[in-house]
Amino acid sequence: MRATMDDLTEMLKGTLEGCVLEIIGGEETYGYAITRRLNELGFADVVEGTVYTILLRLEKKGLVQVTKRPSAQGPPRKFYALNDAGREELAMFWAKWEYVSSRIDKLKEGGR
Amino acid sequence: MRATMDDLTEMLKGTLEGCVLEIIGGEETYGYAITRRLNELGFADVVEGTVYTILLRLEKKGLVQVTKRPSAQGPPRKFYALNDAGREELAMFWAKWEYVSSRIDKLKEGGR
DNA sequence: TAGTGGTACTCAGTACTACAAAGTAGCAGG
DNA sequence: CCTGCTACTTTGTAGTACTGAGTACCACTA
Numbered sequence: 001m002r003a004t005m006d007d008l009t010e011m012l013k014g015t016l017e018g019c020v021l022e023i024i025g026g027e028e029t030y031g032y033a034i035t036r037r038l039n040e041l042g043f044a045d046v047v048e049g050t051v052y053t054i055l056l057r058l059e060k061k062g063l064v065q066v067t068k069r070p071s072a073q074g075p076p077r078k079f080y081a082l083n084d085a086g087r088e089e090l091a092m093f094w095a096k097w098e099y100v101s102s103r104i105d106k107l108k109e110g111g112r
Numbered sequence: 113m114r115a116t117m118d119d120l121t122e123m124l125k126g127t128l129e130g131c132v133l134e135i136i137g138g139e140e141t142y143g144y145a146i147t148r149r150l151n152e153l154g155f156a157d158v159v160e161g162t163v164y165t166i167l168l169r170l171e172k173k174g175l176v177q178v179t180k181r182p183s184a185q186g187p188p189r190k191f192y193a194l195n196d197a198g199r200e201e202l203a204m205f206w207a208k209w210e211y212v213s214s215r216i217d218k219l220k221e222g223g224r
Numbered sequence: 225t226a227g228t229g230g231t232a233c234t235c236a237g238t239a240c241t242a243c244a245a246a247g248t249a250g251c252a253g254g
Numbered sequence: 255c256c257t258g259c260t261a262c263t264t265t266g267t268a269g270t271a272c273t274g275a276g277t278a279c280c281a282c283t284a
Contacts, residue, residue: 010269011212013241014122022219032261042215050242052262057241074250074260094220100123101213103154107134108206122240125270144232162271164233169270186231187279 008045016046018093020054021082024064025090030077031055055080063089120157128158130205132166133194136176137202142189143167167192175201 019041023034031051038046055078058064063086067079082090131153135146143164150158167190170176175198179191194202 008208008212009242010126011208013125013270015212015216016242019216019219026222030261041219042211045243047243048262049244049264052264053242056263071261072251075248075262076250077261096120096123097216097220099154100120100127101216104127104131104209104213107131107153108209110138121271125241128271142232157272159272160233161235161273165235165271168234183232183279185280187233187277189232 008043012043012046015097016043016050017054017057018090018097019043020051021058021063021086021090021093024058024080025082025087028067028079028081030079032077058086061085061089120155124155124158127209128155128162129166129169130202130209131155132163133170133175133198133202133205136170136192137194137199140179140191140193142191144189146192170198173197173201 016038019038020034023029023037029037032048034055035046035048035051038051055064058080059066063083064080065083067081068076069079071077128150131150132146135141135149141149144160146167147158147160147163150163167176170192171178175195176192177195179193180188181191183189
């Protein structure tokens with residue numbers, strides 16, 4: 001119930017999934033690495049559980065192709081890559097983001 | 113379950129409340145008018161029910177001052193104005209927005 | 225004067241999302 | 255062997271926007 005700057009979870013709803021799509025779109029990668037990447041990017045509080053639920057959702061929606069590969073650093077990794085539907089969804093996400101963020105910025109400028 | 117451009121509801125979660133705060137901050141106003149304002153601003157699918165739940169939440173959090181005034185155009189209106197806590201919350205909202213949107217834009221630019 | 229349409233508010237229930245928390249499992253180094 | 259790091263899974267919870275139904279008040283009009 002804090003109102004501090006670092007509590008961004010509500011604002012990330014609906015955008016985190018798109019961010020994960022974008023990261024996967026850049027290169028085939030896996031859950032743990034995606035979490036670290038998001039943390040690096042400034043989304044410091046995003047934890048693994050969140051990312052894994054998103055990945056399962058993407059898989060269910062048929063937006064990604066999954067490949068299991070052994071790892072030298074622990075249990076096997078599940079690598080994710082975008083398929084055509086995923087790339088389409090990603091483009092849609094950026095279109096929505098463009099739209100929403102421009103409206104909000106306009107509102108901020110006292111948009112009449 | 114559509115994936116069309118006009119389904120923005122998930123992306124608005126966490127930001128709509130801030131938008132309502134901003135509108136109230138601009139001038140004392142009431143629920144119905146706020147809904148129309150949001151629709152004008154491009155948030156076409158936002159409906160009254162949503163705005164009223166936000167307003168009740170703001171009231172519960174003690175961020176607004178409420179004044180009931182009779183209307184010539186129907187039942188009495190509940191006018192909302194920001195108090196000090198509300199102005200603080202609004203500033204916090206814009207700070208968060210600045211932060212989150214800049215990170216997402218960076219990610220979009222292929223941010224390394 | 226009954227009916228319609230626009231204004232204005234309320235409330236119960238639902239869907240979706242991010243997070244918390246706990247657990248399983250493998251490998252490396254001391 | 256045991257601690258720490260990597261890596262994945264699952265269950266449950268809280269918060270938010272939306273749906274849909276309802277109440278109520280007024281103006282206009284047929």
